[in-house]
Amino acid sequence: MPKRSRRLWARATAALAVLLAATLAGVTLAFPSVAATTCPGCYGLTELDEGVHTEATLSDAEKSRVKQVIRQARKLVADFYGAPASDPRLLVCLTEECYGRIGGGRERGIAILNRAVMLSPRGMDAVIASHEMAHVELHSRLTAGAEVPQWFDEGLAVVISNDARYLAPASASDRCMVTPAGPLPATLEEWLAAASKDVDTYAKAACQVSRWLRANGNHAGLLSLLERLNAGEAFASIVPSGS
Structure with a gap:
């Protein structure tokens, strides 16, 4: 390799190393x-x-x-x-x-x-x-492109963790402690905003998910839901609003 080309290559390599280091430092700080x-x-x-x-x-x-x-x-x-x-x-x-x-x-x-x-x-x-x-x-x-609304994600996590703050005991005929009166937050931003204002947000989501699970075969129903979502169906077409 000619001397000039070697110098250019060395400079480019050094510049790339500096850029990568700066990027890593930026990610670490941010x-x-x-x-x-x-x-x-x-x-x-x-x-x-x-x-x-x-x-x-x-x-x-x-x-x-x-x-x-x-x-x-x-x-x-x-x-x-x-x-x-x-x-x-x-x-x-x-x-x-x-x-x-x-x-x-x-x-x-x-x-x-x-x-x-x-x-x-x-x-x-x-x-x-x-x-x-x-x-x-x-x-x-969930495969790429398959999504569930945030309320379902959070409500399911409450059910799986068996969180007694937001759910009645598993032996109860209905585990709901707070029944939702309207649509629940679908996006993460909406969820964070709602949960910061309403202490019952998690209980409402857990209520809706626990009722859906009980009506749809619990574990088997969830696996079927995930299979359909991964196949390209939309969540709203499988789980009607308010169910």
Whole structure:
């Protein structure tokens, strides 16, 4: 290669390296949660179990608690779906400092890009963990282009996690605690806005989903719904508004 060409190639390679580094730094600063779930060790987390990352300074009792919560949460998801289609990376923080460092906010837990879950100190229980894992599992079973409205996504997660804050016991003939009086939020933006104003938003969604599941064969009905959505049918044509 001529000397001039080598110099140009070296400059281009250096420029590309700088650009990639700047892009990575930008993503890290703007979306720390995405970066943290990609490289937990870069944020001071260590692998406790396969796919479970937490603070390296935890005591043996705290490590045992984390393992127990994750085991229970995975069981709740498996009890509903059977063999899981997803295996989300789990980032668990027992201190607010840790949770803030990985990009967490005031939430108890959150699913990231439908492939990972972050849990805050306030979300260290099987209900919160399984709720977020249920989001990942649902989206892992949907092919590109297949969608469910946000109320169904959230209501299903409440049912799978068996959240007693929003549902009556499973033995009840009707698990509804709050019956929705109108359309529920369909988009994430609408959901966040509604949930911030109305404390019953989750209960309303859980009511609607639990009633639909009971009327449509529960687990079998959901699998049929997902199959039809993946085949190209629209959610509204399968689940009429208000059902």
